[in-house]
Amino acid sequence: MRASILTIGNEILKGRTINTNFSHIGRVLTFAGYDVYRGIVVRDDPAEIAWGITQCVGFSDLVVTSGGLGPTFDDMTVKCISDALGLPVETNAEALSMIKSKYLAQNLELTPERMKMAMLPRGSEPLPNPVGTAPGVFLQYRGRTVIILPGVPSEMKAILDSIISRIKVRDRAYYEDSITLHGVMESTFAPIVAEEMKLAGGSVYIKSHPVSFELNTPVLEIEVSASATDDSAARNLVETTLKRLKAKYDELMNGKTLR
């Protein structure tokens, strides 16, 4: 099952905000059994959000978006996604009641900016926001699932946590582990990685990450990951490959300090 992540916000494109939401969502979806296929970052702009969601629903079983759910003029994600998908937007009674109770508890009135957060695409389900006010949105669209989350990290995480059991891919487990190798350059170890990938025939994925400078004191992290029908099968694939890689590294280094 393919997933994609759409994050919305000028502050991300400008680099003012590091996109930790993206990595958190990617992590959660990966361990929920999805192949996170593509990520898109767009500005707070109706045409851009429309482009982003159209791209994402085109190639994904699941789309998770983050950003643009709040009360300000540039919080336009729900409206733009609805328009792009051709869904009418209307006040969602359940969402309105969630928002109302939050503000009334603080003796604050329900202004138009606050009520805007209850305007959802028809047929969608508001997801309670235990941390802030804007509810998330759960939407089924032409066989795809679209989950719209706020951009405030604590709110995004809390809502995503609350629905992960509903979107988890059945009979699909992901496992990963890594080893750190000293004194070997990525370019030296590259043929071994390629050979092991070939031997594994697609059941595991091996990726090397140079941790320090290649021409100084090379430190290389080798990440191995696998997906299988259950946890122990995935884990077994990863551990077997790591053992083989470690043995090949020992053989390669036999007496040498740099390769």
Place this chain on the structure above:
Amino acid sequence: MRASILTIGNEILKGRTINTNFSHIGRVLTFAGYDVYRGIVVRDDPAEIAWGITQCVGFSDLVVTSGGLGPTFDDMTVKCISDALGLPVETNAEALSMIKSKYLAQNLELTPERMKMAMLPRGSEPLPNPVGTAPGVFLQYRGRTVIILPGVPSEMKAILDSIISRIKVRDRAYYEDSITLHGVMESTFAPIVAEEMKLAGGSVYIKSHPVSFELNTPVLEIEVSASATDDSAARNLVETTLKRLKAKYDELMNGKTLR
């Protein structure tokens, strides 16, 4: 001038690596006068890289990519970008000499994996990598500029630093600053932000970021940014707007502890 950023790597989509390269590039390009328009993250996969670069060159004056320049089997960015743009790939003599000198200095031979890093699209210019081995690539393509950088952050940063003066947009300066407001909710301040944006008529951009929980102790950061023909003009626009926002906040809060 529009820029876009393409980052390549499964580890980013899986959330194993936080995409700090993306924010660094976004920051540098913003201060170099570009509107960073879209960001795309794709897997280490030829079709995906081709899709990503095709999207990016379609809507940008400048495309900066990061990731996939190393010596391993899944470092395929240069080849895939070249293929997607219809450019033949060939050994670049200058790049080969850069790589050769790095390895020979360590008494290491030039293996096929190492020589691969000198295979560049015809007509491109290798950018020296002062930190690692794989050179960056500078490419002019149908009126667009494409800059291909490694994924190792220290290498990416060093190469980007070395070319920023060449890609800086002339007569275009960016400035931003922010104020932090206590005791006011984003939804309360939203109409003030909207009003100020209207008054500024597009010359400044105002964005509010809730820093802590909206229904607890609200702390709101208001970011104001502007682009103009020179630094002092951009700065003046931002400071004038910040002063007005601060005055409106003081008026709003007059005696109140929560709004």
